[in-house]
Amino acid sequence: MKAVGEESASQELQRVVGAGRRADWVMASIGLAILIVAMGTLISVFADLIHSGWPRLTDPDFYTNFPSRRASDAGILSAWVGTSLVMLVTIVIVIPLGVAGGVYLEEYAPHNWISDFIEVNVSNLAGVPSIIYGLLALGLFVYTFGMGQTVLVAGLVLALLTLPVIIVATREAIRSIPQELREAAFALGADKWQTVRLYILPAARPGILTGAIVGLARAIGETAPVITIGALTFIAFLPPAPLQSDFPYLNFEWLNAPFTVMPIQMFNWVSRPQAEFQVNAAAAGVVLMIMTLAMNGLAIYVRFRLRGRVQ
Amino acid sequence: MTSVDAVTEDPLLVRGRIQPSAEFLTHRRLADRLARVLLAAAAAVSVLVTTGIVYVLISESAGFFAHVPLKEFLTDTEWTPVFENARYGMLPLLAGTVTIAGIALLIAVPAGLALAVYLSEYAHVTVRETIKPLLELIEGVPTVVYGYFALLFVTPLLQRIIPGLPGFNMLSPGVVMGIAILPYTASLSEDAMRAVPKALREGGYALGFSRFRVATRVVIPAALSGISAAFVLGMSRAVGETMVVAIAAGQNANFTFNPLEGAATITAYIVQISMGDLPYGSIAYQSVFAVGLVLFIMTFLFNVAGFYLRRRFREVY
Structure with missing residues (x-):
């Protein structure tokens, strides 16, 4: 190269370093710009919803009225009650099942092709589109088992959908526990199950809790699988209350009741051409977002608070 | 650790003796075996779910394929099952x-990669640890909300830039979905980059x-298999995304690749x-169920490819 001879070595170096610096600066700015656009989108989603839904958000009837043909009378009572009941079913099913599955895969499963198969399977399930779970529930629960379009079926389908999330969270939480804790337990004479029950699970609890909250937050907002099982959008009554004043105090009738949930109610209002219903949709969206953001915030808080307790 | 006491507090364990009672040991053995079986059963549920999905999709679409030849299903360019002349x-x-x-991937992959480079190579640890949970919030927004946003915020915005853009189009849901899955591709790519040993850097x-x-x-060449996994898994997610497209892309099956037109997707x-x-x-x-089967096969291939790509980058280092 001719230039090298003429240009002094320090000038050459300066040029290279300067070019590198510029590239670094450009790259960092691009990264920041993307970050700002992404966060800006999140903020504008929320701001737009609040702005459009304000008239209904500030109307107390919105929270205590059933859906109605008149947009100004319509409310989200049956939707938020439905969401609460469905999530109750989901939590009761998925937490024990997911944690148990995760514990087995991480602590018990032998290293063979069966465990390998289950692992690929869980990873694939985590990526199966939610609407496919809806088809599963429609074909199997609703028609083959004849369970109908009920709170129980919706809770069940959301539980299956969340299952891989809980399994993965449990496994990751357990994986981060130092091996010494297990060895110490064994040295004290504990057997496998005692070790898991008394040492591993308590130590993994923050991680599991975080994963579970994030998974359930996503389940609250899931629309597609619940629509697919044929949930109704116009529910002007509430399921029977789970608690009653006379014996046996608990009432499980609500499991077999028809229902609607928040995201379906919102979808129903968005799809209507009238602008007044879209105001309702925006207001329902705000409530839905506050629910999920609050749960995600809780997960962040749990992770932050409990991180580093067990090292 | 308070749980150390729990072993000694067990009522079956005789206090003050080194040797636990025989009764305690029997109970303990039974509990251990029972736990093992129950935990294995719980893990097997995930296999049952997959089996259930495959069974339902195949058995329900069998009736469809008995009536519609596979060739028509795969090559005909009209989809009108609810019309008179289906x-x-x-x-x-x-x-x-x-x-x-x-469209979604055109946004989510390059932006996700750039964001991942920024987070893993440039950003200070405290910045990164603050930003990652915030990015998770973007992923946590219900998709029905994104659908609303695409239809009633982004589409009107795009209509100002592109005159004549119909109310239902593929561009707007594509863009919104791209931003919605951006945190996902970014965090997968970032995981892959962070796994590259410091010594190489x-x-x-x-x-x-x-x-x-x-x-x-x-870093990028070393993390390539993990980054490809991010791409493939992002594709799987984009293909299966439902509510954004169902709300903002319209519900007419329309054989076109033009993003300025509306068209139904499988999920819609x-x-x-x-x-x-x-x-x-x-x-x-x-x-x-027939189109669901096609969707399941597509995402299954992406997911399995993503699984092995991710596992590869974990094993190399």
């Missing part, structure tokens, strides 16, 4: 699905590389039929 070519649905997913710095050069010449079609009142067992009804 045609069952799924290409329009596939075109809609691929177009919208393509330091080798680059010792040669006088800038951060940018280290990122593009050392399933939603449309589910919201209607077709009788169980009719051909149109079974068609939902």
Whole structure:
């Protein structure tokens, strides 16, 4: 190269370093710009919803009225009650099942092709589109088992959908526990199950809790699988209350009741051409977002608070 | 640790003796065996779910394929199962699905990669640890909310820039979906980059590389399989995304790749039929499971490819 001879070595170096610096600066700015656009989108989603839904958000009837043909009378009572009941079913099913599955895969499963198969399977399930779970529930629960379009079926389908999330969270939480804790337990004479029950699970609890909250937050907002099982959008009554004043105090009738949930109610209002219903949709969206953001915030808080307790 | 006491507090364990009672040991053995069986059963549920999905999709779509030849299903360019003169070519649905997913990936992959480079190579640890949970919030927003946003915020915005853009189009849901899955592709790519050993980076710095050069010449090539996993898994997610497209892309099957037109996707079609009142067992009804099967096969291939790509980057280092 001719230039090298003429240009002094320090000038050459300066040029290279300067070019590198510029590239670094450009790259960092691009990264920041993307970050700002992404966060800006999140903020504008929320701001737009609040702005459009304000008239209904500030109307107390919105929270205590059933859906109605008149947009100004319509409310989200049956939707938020439905969401609460469905999530109750989901939590009761998925937490024990997911944690148990995760514990087995991480602590018990032998290293063979069966465990390998289950692992690929869980990873694939985590990526199966939610609407496919809806088809599963429609074909199997609703028609083959004849369970109908009920709170129980919706809770069940959301539980299956969340299952891989809980399994993965449990496994990751357990994986981060130092091996010494297990060895110490064994040295004290504990057997496998005692070790898991008394040492591993308590130590993994923050991680599991975080994963579970994030998974359930996503389940609250899931629309597609619940629509697919044929949930109704116009529910002007509430399921029977789970608690009653006379014996046996608990009432499980609500499991077999028809229902609607928040995201379906919102979808129903968005799809209507009238602008007044879209105001309702925006207001329902705000409530839905506050629910999920609050749960995600809780997960962040749990992770932050409990991180580093067990090292 | 308070749980140390729990062992000694067990009522079956005789206090003050080194040797636990025989009764305690029997109980303990039984509990251990029972726990093992129950935990294994719980893990097996996930296999049952997959089996259930495959069984339902195949058995329900069998009726559909008994009526519609596979060739028509795969090559016909009209999808009108609810019309008088029904045609069952799924290409329009596939075109809609691929177009919208393509737009989403065009945003989510390069932006996700750049964001991942920024987070893993440039950002300070405290910045990164603050930003990652915030990014998770973007992923946590319900998709029905994104659908609303695409239809009633982004589309009107785009209509100002592109005159004549119809209210239902593929561009707007594609863009919104791209931003919605951005945190996902970014965090997968970032995981892959963080797994690259520090020594490799330091080798680059010792040669006088800038951060940018280290990122593009050392880290990205070393993390390539993990980054491809991010791409493939992002594709899987984009293809299966439902509510954004069902709300903002319209519900007419339309054989086009033009993002400025509206077109139904596979998922939007399933939603449309589910919201209607077709009788169980009719051909149109079974068609939902047939297109669902196609969707499942597509995402299955992406997911398995993603799984092995991710596992590879974990094993190398």
